Amino acid sequence: MRIIDAKIITESIAKLVVEANLYLPEDVKQALESALRQETSQCGREILSQLIENYKLAEQTGLPLCQDTGLAIFFVELGAEVKVNGNLMEAINAGVRQGYEQGFLRKSVCDPFTRKNTGDNTPALIHVDLVPGEQLKIKFMAKGGGSENMSRVTMLAPAQGFAGIKEFVLKRVAEAGPNPCPPIIVGVGIGGSFDYAPILAKKALFRRLDRFHPDPDIAEKEAELLQAINELGIGPMGLGGKTTCLGVKIEIHPCHIASLPLAVNIQCHSARHKEVII
């Protein structure tokens, strides 16, 4: 049994949330640079150049990449051999509170009815999985509201199959158009249940852009969806071009024989996520 003090967790989270909001992941940077090399639309090229300049500027100035520093979403993998000395959930929320305040990040969380801001970007949304071992892995995502608003979940009939999935994904992305800040990344959760499919879709967004699903059949479907989305021609910021989507990431889970749950979680180009292992 390994004991981890809650204070250590809070300190790590405070640092994690700030860094994630300032430094774009390397794979996303590379995807933007490679998109710029391939993009032929003049407007598209200009937008992509601005986005590259923006991430460089964020690194230099210490200003967040985007003013929407997100809802704080965590996926925690808690080793079964780990004992947290203190309250894990409180420790994470305390880290969010500290990081968002000390890092000059925007507090974007409010009551759904009164719309009163909670003032410290808590509560965070925390998903915990119990895993073997004595590690504590915490994955953080600063999820912007604009792209989250364009996400959808639906319950397809099993007979609709992958053709139905493809149709739904394409219609969703087309309807979202410029709103979620393309070039986007699309997390697709297939299976599970009404509540589980969106969790799969969100988990999928943590996968590196240069990694396909390990199952070759699913990887092929990711490639097919990516190509079809880019053929929509929406382009960077909806101004036209080849670069509508930087990656499609599918996660699946067995589901009820009557159901084909499907969730499409759209992520903007400012795909800010980072993990820490304690």
Added chain:
Amino acid sequence: MSEHRLQTPLTEEDVLQLKAGDKVLLSGLIYTARDAAHQRLIQAIEQGKELPFPVQGAVIYYVGPTPAPPGKVIGSAGPTTSYRMDKYAPKLYELGVKATIGKGKRSEDVKKSMQVYKAVYLGATGGAGALLSSCIKQAKVIAYPELGPEAIRVLQVQDFPLLVINDVFGHELYVQPKI
């Protein structure tokens, strides 16, 4: 597609020369407002109260910036998605607002009102908050400070880079997806 250097407040003449796809470098004072502030503005109008900024020729920027770190006038400050303000935009255009700045599609009502009241919708690059921040020279909260990031601020901008998304002639820059 041409490039225009414009100074606020905007006149009808200013916006009439703008075509969808044109670039605009905007300088002068602009006012920030997003969801909660718009709700307050419309309430104020309905109650016959004075608005917290001169509305004639005004430019409204849909943004909720990050807090200013020491030594900076403002934090990251890119546009938020505009459709959430569609409900309120026609009234503000009617009262004299000449341009709104945001990202994403507008409703048919908003587009129609821009033609009727001779106003435009300008797009800033979403997710380029650090970059756009460098064009903001001064910032001050002028109304609803209790709304935090959603308070109304007056910003002094210099060559703020924008694209005309919807012009007064009913044209739009966003492409139709090929589906």
